[in-house]
Amino acid sequence: xxxxxxxxxxxxxxxxxxxxxxxxxxxxxxxxxxxxxxxxxxxxxxxxxxxxxxxxxxxxxxxxxxxxxxxxxxxxxxxxxxxxxxxxx
Numbered sequence: 001x002x003x004x005x006x007x008x009x010x011x012x013x014x015x016x017x018x019x020x021x022x023x024x025x026x027x028x029x030x031x032x033x034x035x036x037x038x039x040x041x042x043x044x045x046x047x048x049x050x051x052x053x054x055x056x057x058x059x060x061x062x063x064x065x066x067x068x069x070x071x072x073x074x075x076x077x078x079x080x081x082x083x084x085x086x087x088x089x
Contacts, residue, residue: 001015002083004082011086025058028055029058032062043063043065044064045059045064045066045067046069047066049068049070
């Protein structure tokens with residue numbers, strides 16, 4: 001899982017054992033906790049259009065407003081650029 005924190009321009013990466021909901025939630029919670037520990041509590045998140053309803057419920061539980069990126073529009077998803085940058089490292 002790759003996340004891009006806009007304010008700090010940080011690229012946060014967590015490996016996934018599978019694309020199961022359990023592993024996605026654990027990776028996201030790890031990234032979220034890292035940001036909270038650094039005093040950068042996120043208030044909103046932009047998700048791709050493949051986000052599951054359980055993942056959206058997790059975001060609501062953490063009081064995160066979320067937006068869905070329209071299908072096939074990778075330019076509006078900052079994480080897509082972060083993935084490309086991460087691959088170059």
